Amino acid sequence: MVITISYFSDKFVMTTIRSFIAIPLRAEIIFRIGKTQKELRTLSADVKWVNPQSIHLTLKFLGNIEEKKVEEITQGIQEGIKGFKPWPVMVKNMGAFPSLRNPRVVWIGIEDQVGQLVKLQNEIEKEMSKLGFEEEKRPFSAHLTLGRVRSPKGKDELAKYLLDERERDFGEIRVERVIFFKSELKPTGAVYTILKEFTLR
Numbered sequence: 001m002v003i004t005i006s007y008f009s010d011k012f013v014m015t016t017i018r019s020f021i022a023i024p025l026r027a028e029i030i031f032r033i034g035k036t037q038k039e040l041r042t043l044s045a046d047v048k049w050v051n052p053q054s055i056h057l058t059l060k061f062l063g064n065i066e067e068k069k070v071e072e073i074t075q076g077i078q079e080g081i082k083g084f085k086p087w088p089v090m091v092k093n094m095g096a097f098p099s100l101r102n103p104r105v106v107w108i109g110i111e112d113q114v115g116q117l118v119k120l121q122n123e124i125e126k127e128m129s130k131l132g133f134e135e136e137k138r139p140f141s142a143h144l145t146l147g148r149v150r151s152p153k154g155k156d157e158l159a160k161y162l163l164d165e166r167e168r169d170f171g172e173i174r175v176e177r178v179i180f181f182k183s184e185l186k187p188t189g190a191v192y193t194i195l196k197e198f199t200l201r
Helices: 027-043 067-079 116-130 155-164
Strands: 002-007 009-023 047-050 057-066 087-098 103-111 144-149 168-175 177-186 190-198
Touching: 002 067, 009 067, 027 047, 027 144, 027 155, 027 168, 057 067, 057 116, 067 116, 067 177, 067 190, 087 144, 087 155, 103 155, 116 168
Parallel strands: none
Antiparallel strands: 002 009, 009 057, 009 177, 047 144, 087 103, 087 168, 103 144, 177 190
């Protein structure tokens, strides 16, 4: 979303953009997620499903930032990823927050056996806090959001599906890129634009 605020003249104009930092998914994983969503859509549950093409592993949501801060955020991310080399993680398991009995967010899990993901997120969190962004108080829980529950309708049916498929395996991704995204909210859904892409070496 782009917001422009002007007071009386063009002397003061503030432009902000909605942004976040994330790890992208492979096309094959996105395809498998899409197939799973098709199954979920046959249930009676009242859920707003996320477009599979828009699903990513979020490391830090920045919210609305001033456009002039893009460069220093870019430098902060560059600093945060120093020393990290590419490594594999598994996209597997399904569940809901806060629980299956009271599902509000349907998710797919990320399994990182070497524990690098938490370290990477912590480093980016640290760099962003230096720039004035509030640190996330909750422990980092790596997951992909599939959808958000809108009402209790079909809740039990949804819970049973997630319980039956809780160990579903979507495949492996190699964490080798971190992307600084701009997000624009439109009636048809969010549109993401890459502001900067970083490669782990």
